[in-house]
Amino acid sequence: MxxxxxxxxxxxxxxxxxxxxxxxxxxxxxxxxxxxxxxxxxxxxxxxxxxxxxxxxxxxxxxxxxxxxxxxxxxxxxxxxxxxxxxxxxxxxxxxxxxxxxxxxxxxxxxxxxxxxxxxxxxxxxxxxxxxxxxxxxxxxxxxxxxxxxxxxxxxxxxxxxxxxxxxxxxxxxxxxxxxxxxxxxxxxxxxxxxxxxxxxxxxxxxxxxELPKTSEILLKTGTFEESIGLMIQANEDAITRFESNSVGFMKNTAKRIERPISVAYSGGKDSLTVLLLAITAFRNPEEPVEFDVLFNDTGLEFDETLENVDLVDKLYGLNILKTESGQFWEKVEEYGPPGRDNRWCSEICKVGPLGKLIDKKYEKGCLTFVGIRKYESFSRSKKPRIWNSPTIEKQMLSSPILNWSAMHVWIYLFKNKAPYNVLYTECFDRVGCFMCPAMEIGEIELVKQGYPKTWDRWEDFLKNYAKIHGKNEEWVSGDWRWTNKKSNKN
Ligand SMILES: [Zn+2]
Known part of the structure; x- marks a missing residue:
């Protein structure tokens, strides 16, 4: 690995x-x-x-x-x-x-x-x-x-x-x-x-x-969170500048080479915010300006904080973000049951469908979308090339300029640029996608329940009701719903 x-x-x-x-x-x-x-x-x-x-x-x-x-x-x-x-x-x-x-x-x-x-x-x-x-x-x-x-x-x-x-x-x-x-x-x-x-x-x-007893190596204090972050930025100035200029150069070259209308997918998360900032640096260059759109897809399962962040980022950088929305989740979930780790129907309904429609209409000859995918996110993403055809939307080519960045590169870059990252990251969340997702661990569910009880209640009410109709037990409501066929797919 x-x-x-x-x-x-x-x-x-x-x-x-x-x-x-x-x-x-x-x-x-x-x-x-x-x-x-x-x-x-x-x-x-x-x-x-x-x-x-x-x-x-x-x-x-x-x-x-x-x-x-x-x-x-x-x-x-x-x-x-x-x-x-x-x-x-x-x-x-x-x-x-x-x-x-x-x-x-x-x-x-x-x-x-x-x-x-x-x-x-x-x-x-x-x-x-x-x-x-x-x-x-x-x-x-x-x-x-x-x-x-x-x-x-x-x-x-x-x-x-x-x-x-x-x-x-x-x-x-x-x-x-x-x-x-x-x-x-x-x-x-x-x-x-x-x-x-x-x-x-x-x-x-x-x-x-x-192990044999020894003394622990306690290091010096670095000050408040802000002071410590300041030191971290200073200690990593070279690495971040290097990664930034590499990614900006890659984006400029890719845009020239691919010759398609350019867009940036913004999700309200830290990785796509990084890509957005890089795109602004690469393409809002007065000598060689390149037009680009910013796309945001509202799955219908977003936290309010994410929607607020999208609006804030939109205004702050003067982007005029193109928004798509499915609005079909709550209707379809009654019919299909909860999406599972082994049954991700939600992706098609909530994301691919609405986004595909927009791309079909707006970019007749296809588009190139920069996304914030990183290989350190998971083992399954570690083999991705830097440019690839979307497996789900025919006219869309995807490219990640931050494929080799670790989350620390992303965070130091965002802190350094005083970028408006989603406040959900300060509420114990590692990722800020849909508020409910079958990929969540029980610990993550607990964080949503404790921090955003009203948001979670809507989902739990659905689960309880669905369980009553379809004869599911308590374990199913509290977490087993994340697998549609639990026995065969438990990992
Ligand atoms: Zn040092």
Whole structure:
């Protein structure tokens, strides 16, 4: 997979404590180190609401009282899969995974050892288990589990399946006097506290990861979110200028070569906003101006925030955006049932149909549309060429000038240009498409439910009603609707 995607760009400057996309930092010129994120590796900055969700979850789980993220730029990297997982990157290191636990229907954090050190450092007293001094060697050498005789202390709040911090016992542990140098590993409890206390043998915890105790490398504070973003822009000036001029050059050349009317597809998302800004730079050039249209397709499932953003962008850049709208979703969904991961009828009805009609009418001889598709978005997009024929709209050729950009390139470029990105990104969302989509994980659904209850209610009312008519159960309403034929298509 790595060879298809190319290198993961995310690196970090230890000296300035900011993410850097090149080998050296643009502020101090020192060499950067690679951040080992999970591929495809499309990290993004964490906004205030993301940090609030993470700190709230850490408080509930581990009793964290201190804001360990204060005045630092934190990144989140979404790991691929059916469940919601975000790697949390602090000081250039992954300190844990934010997960929506579908069984317990709640947020939780699975700390890494580095995360465990930081939690202990910040005075956390929950979910702690200590082992006797002769136990670490078995765990480190052979990956053994923690057995009851090896346990010397266990905090009362531990329940079976909890993520726990595994420490080596010390003389002051009964006063909760722990140091990060006591941290041996992280694991998962196999018994409740009461069972541990009353048994003499058995497996108490499975060790997920263990290593020799060490001190964590805490880097300097970079200031408020805005100040930290300013530093990040400075540290990446070269990389962003290089990517920008490459993409602008590519757009100019492609427009000349293809000789078709040009358009830019704007969706209200960060990637298409980037393409739009690049198009303005490439084509609103007084020496060689090129006309281009901007297309926006309203699927009927847009957040109000997205519609507002489209209007704002339209006015701000004087675009006169051409809008298409299907307006058929709510009628068709009664007939077809919810669109599924294995049954995406919505794409034809809500997008391809209305857009195809517009293109047919407006561009008799076809058009070239610049879109914001990036290979780091998913493995399935990693093999795309930079120009291709639309598989669904005959007269449309598509081209992505930002195919090689990572989400960090996009974000730094947008911050640098003070671009009006959709506010939904500041509300814990990674993507801002339809408010409901069968591709959503339960965690994402939960974010919509909590943040936009009225919007979600309309969909849930539909689901409940449909379930009544068609004999579907509660699981179907709460998430199984995302597959039309669940058994054969569960991935
Ligand atoms: Zn630096």
């Amino acid at each position: 790595k060879t298809v995607l190319g290198k993961i760009h995310l690196k970090w400057c230890k000296n300035c404590n900011v993410p850097v996309l090149d080998k050296t930092c643009g502020i101090c010129n020192l060499e950067t180190f690679e951040v080992k994120v999970t591929p495809p590796g499309d990290a993004r900055p964490a906004f205030k609401k993301d940090i609030e969700l993470i700190t709230k979850t850490l408080k509930m789980q581990f009793g964290l009282e201190e804001n360990i993220f204060k005045d630092k730029l934190v990144l989140l990297n979404k790991a691929p899969g059916v469940e919601y997982f975000q790697e949390i990157i602090l000081d250039g290191q992954i300190i844990g995974l934010l997960n929506f636990n579908e069984k317990k229907h709640d947020w939780k954090i699975i700390p890494t050892i580095e995360g465990a050190r930081r939690l202990i450092n910040a005075g956390c007293t929950k979910k702690i288990l200590t082992v006797k001094k002769d136990v670490p060697k078995y765990i480190l050498e052979s990956g053994a589990s923690v057995l009851r005789p090896g346990v010397s202390y266990v905090s009362e709040d531990i329940k079976i399946d909890d993520d726990i911090l595994i420490l080596i016992e010390n003389d002051e542990q009964l006063n909760f006097n722990f140091s990060e140098n006591d941290v041996l590993g992280v694991g998962r409890a196999r018994m409740d506290y009461s069972e541990i206390i009353s048994s003499e043998k058995g497996m108490v915890a499975k060790v997920r990861k263990a």
